[in-house]
Amino acid sequence: MWYLALAIISIFILFPIYLLFIVALAPSSEIFRSNPALIPSSVSLSSFIFVLHHYNITSSLFLSLETAFIVMGICLILGVPASYTISRLPHKVAYAIVILLFVTEMVPEIQIAVPIASVMVRLGLDNTAEGIALAQSSIILPMITYVMVGTFRTIPPRLRESARIDGASKLKSFTSIELPLALTGISVAAILAWLFSWDEFILAQVLSPYYKTLPVAIYYYSTRGQGGLAAADAFAIMMIIPVIIIVMVLQKYLRSDVLAGALK
Amino acid sequence: MGLAKTIGSNKLEIAFILPLLIFIGFINIYPIFAAIISSFKLPSGYSLLNYQILVRNNNLYGVIGNTVLLTALALTIEFALALATSLLLNRAIRGRSIFRTIVILPYGVSTVVSAIAFTFIFAPTGWYLNEIFNVLGLAHTQINWVRGPLAFLSIAIADSWKTFPIVMLILLAGLQSIPESQYEAAAVDGASSLQQFRHITLPGIYPFIMIALIIRAVQEFNILALPLVLVGYTPAFLGTLSFSIYETFVLGSQNLSSAAATVLLAIVMIFIIVYVTISNRVTGGEE
Secondary structure: OHHHHHHHHHHHHHHHHHHHHHHHHOOHHHHHHOOOOOOOOOOOOHHHHHHHHHOOHHHHHHHHHHHHHHHHHHHHHHHHHHHHHHHHOOHHHHHHHHHHHHHHHHOOHHHHHHHHHHHHHHHOOOOOHHHHHHHHHHHHHHHHHHHHHHHHHOOOHHHHHHHHHOOOOHHHHHHHHHHHHOHHHHHHHHHHHHHHHHHOOHHHHHHOOOOOOHHHHHHHHHHHOOOHHHHHHHHHHHHHHHHHHHHHHHHHHOOHHHHHHOOO | OOHHHHHHHOHHHHHHHHHHHHHHHHHHHHHHHHHHHHHOEEOOEEOOHHHHHHHHHOOHHHHHHHHHHHHHHHHHHHHHHHHHHHHHHOOOOOOHHHHHHHHHHHHHOOHHHHHHHHHHHHOOOOOHHHHHHHHHOOOOOOOOOOOOHHHHHHHHHHHHHHHHHHHHHHHHHHHHOOOHHHHHHHHHOOOOHHHHHHHHHHHHHHHHHHHHHHHHHHHHHHOOHHHHHHOOOOOOOOOOHHHHHHHHHHOOOHHHHHHHHHHHHHHHHHHHHHHHHHHHHHHOOOO
């Protein structure tokens, strides 16, 4: 009984992923006929080869990579010190800031997309990785900060108090005691920041319609590209395989308290 | 303590947190207010005309109704899936770690890609769902799963696939927070497993359910990327609030788009206030 439920849910989850693979690996003759057979009789890399020849992969790949690393950098530079401070503030002040973070994280991307885009145009940052990254940080930074506040809260305050009694400055106790202890949590948060940027679609689409990140390019190719859905699918698979590997490796760190903050 | 003294003794804290607050102000708070102001703007001055146009030409109330319908559908499906899965994972069954890995997989598939996968299932001509119906002899016509009312169901299912693992993990944390001794005591008193579920499990995970559902409701209200790929941006597309914002923006009416966005923001704010009130009550204002 339990195993039946388990099997049904597993099939529900795995079936779409399986479809992504069999459509991408189907010989091109089969795709144009109808849907490829559920159990493929032959496998072909023709869709992948088509993508490599006809799609502008490298520019999208580099744009996505650059954007994701800038977002990660912004989150680390601004988020680590701020989240540390929030975790040590008196509860009432900390609570007010956490609510502010939560509200900004929950604001619909599409609501701020247009005003941000017009700012980026004025700054000359439209259609650049910097512009997309700044815009994406508006959602991702509050979320990642929130996650890291949780990490710093797990470090007992007495460690810092005893360091202070021993004469260490606040800055010194932060860099030599608390930062090293929080390193795992910070790394997970940084990878999450990277992941969310890599996946982000709306802001990237509004801010940089010509110079496309990977999700925007996949959307474009799936609706208007040559090679149709099968090629867009092959392209998509190249994009998700590294991420699926990251998620599986990170699995044990993706606890609910992390995800509750990083739900978006 | 005077303000100057407070600042003086907390220089490091201020230097640590101020850059974040300035950044959020610039990149987040400012655009929110810019959009709100732009929603009232006309070439001649300020008025409510943009909102009146939304109600008259863009069927604003119908669009809000559609958004509520989609949210309710998606939340029902993903909550049922998440609850079942979390109950399964909370038992000491064999293969639990493999199952946990499988369940977390959708988290790594980006939204646009998951939409493509579901296109293969729901696409009207010759794809899998219609094929399965034909094989079973249930329907011989090609059902269009991504037009009309059925589109809501298709989107709700596709979205649940991507998001229920997160809801599940939150519920699982709730289940694991219930002490085993409560169940043991109930079993001694002769409570059936259904009674145990009703009187121990459900109250125990109630706050977790509320938190997960409200956060997901907010996101469901904003949903755009998934329907954009799955249903497409065609004349007969799905009328939800975020779609209206996108549509009016693409058609070049920024002020109208801002008005729709402000309506969305107002609704989201209600959810946020409810969320903050509930999480306040649950944790006594600690977080």
